[in-house]
Amino acid sequence: MNPATTPSAVPDLPIATPELLAAMAPIYERMERVVPAVEWALHAPYVAEILRLKEERNAVILAHNYQNPVVFHGIADYKGDSLGLAQFGAKTEADVIVMCGVHFMAETAAILSPEKMVLIPDLEAGCSLAESITGADIRLLKERHPGVPVVTYVNTSADVKAESDICCTSANAVEVVESLGVDKVIFLPDEYLGQWVASQTDVQLILWKGHCEVHERFTGEEIRNYRKQDPGIYVLAHPECPQDVLAEADFVGSTSAMIQGVEASGASRVVMITECSMSDNVSVNFPEVDFVRPCNLCPHMQRITLPKVLRSLQRLEHQVVVDAETSERARRAVERMLEVGRGPRG
Ligand code: 13P
Ligand code: SF4
Numbered sequence: 001m002n003p004a005t006t007p008s009a010v011p012d013l014p015i016a017t018p019e020l021l022a023a024m025a026p027i028y029e030r031m032e033r034v035v036p037a038v039e040w041a042l043h044a045p046y047v048a049e050i051l052r053l054k055e056e057r058n059a060v061i062l063a064h065n066y067q068n069p070v071v072f073h074g075i076a077d078y079k080g081d082s083l084g085l086a087q088f089g090a091k092t093e094a095d096v097i098v099m100c101g102v103h104f105m106a107e108t109a110a111i112l113s114p115e116k117m118v119l120i121p122d123l124e125a126g127c128s129l130a131e132s133i134t135g136a137d138i139r140l141l142k143e144r145h146p147g148v149p150v151v152t153y154v155n156t157s158a159d160v161k162a163e164s165d166i167c168c169t170s171a172n173a174v175e176v177v178e179s180l181g182v183d184k185v186i187f188l189p190d191e192y193l194g195q196w197v198a199s200q201t202d203v204q205l206i207l208w209k210g211h212c213e214v215h216e217r218f219t220g221e222e223i224r225n226y227r228k229q230d231p232g233i234y235v236l237a238h239p240e241c242p243q244d245v246l247a248e249a250d251f252v253g254s255t256s257a258m259i260q261g262v263e264a265s266g267a268s269r270v271v272m273i274t275e276c277s278m279s280d281n282v283s284v285n286f287p288e289v290d291f292v293r294p295c296n297l298c299p300h301m302q303r304i305t306l307p308k309v310l311r312s313l314q315r316l317e318h319q320v321v322v323d324a325e326t327s328e329r330a331r332r333a334v335e336r337m338l339e340v341g342r343g344p345r346g
Pocket of ligand 2: 126130240301
């Protein structure tokens with residue numbers, strides 16, 4: 001059993017009755033290829049109670065593509081990449097948004113919807129990229145490069161967004177950089193995403209040395225080994241991977257773009273070079289495709305569990321609030337990104 005999907009002691013619910021399992025069967029069908037029935041009996045009472053309480057609270061649950069399968073297929077109203085979560089969060093009419101993702105995603109939702117209550121089930125769900133840079137770092141960079149616009153990956157804190165001209169995600173980074181109509185930009189904080197963007201545009205990028213602790217572990221050699229074992233394998237990689245990995249890939253794109261990439265490839269065997277829960281989540285919709293699953297889990301994403309989501313809805317915790325001044329400045333950068341939208345391969 002994956003420890004990340006094992007319900008913890010708090011709050012405790014009884015194991016499912018046969019009646020409850022029968023009522024929940026249509027939900028289980030969505031994930032039965034990746035969640036054993038014996039585990040489902042532990043999860044089902046949480047899913048049932050979360051879905052009930054979600055209605056009572058007029059809440060929506062947003063889940064990133066890296067969430068574990070029981071969260072992803074069991075309780076989410078919207079599932080997607082960072083850009084999709086931001087777009088959905090900006091237009092939902094619900095009173096409460098529960099973010100099954102990491103802290104910067106909840107903060108982005110709070111920035112875009114200050115009138116809504118935004119909850120994250122575990123406050124420790126952070127991100128190594130967001131940790132790599134502060135608002136003070138950006139102010140220094142702007143002093144060093146006066147007049148050069150700052151493009152900031154959404155995997156950053158509200159303070160950093162507030163110092164930025166525009167945000168981007170991996171689904172629109174090239175389009176965002178080019179939308180500014182300048183020769184040079186400061187691009188932060190992911191060095192590898194920046195190197196990939198630089199390979200796709202004539203705009204010069206000043207980079208920062210931030211890395212994702214999950215994607216930086218992949219190597220080009222790993223991909224060559226997959227190809228040695230099966231020369232026909234289709235390799236999709238997230239642009240947070242190092243350059244030697246991306247050079248070996250057939251397809252590079254955001255997590256949602258990778259899902260479209262699997263479909264468009266028509267391949268019978270694929271490997272997604274990214275967080276490994278995603279292969280479980282996506283494979284459910286492609287029963288004819290064989291997914292090779294490298295197992296690099298994001299420890300932050302995997303902090304979100306069903307018991308924590310239930311507790312979050314019960315106690316309305318943990319509320320993510322951004323102070324009004326920071327929020328106002330950060331919102332300009334995020335909304336400017338939303339106007340650019342998704343790139344052609346995003
Ligand atoms: P996406 O925007 O592609 O979903 O990526 C978010 C992320 O955190 C990747 O590690
Ligand atoms: Fe951050 Fe990497 Fe986890 Fe994505 S996978 S949330 S970039 S640490």
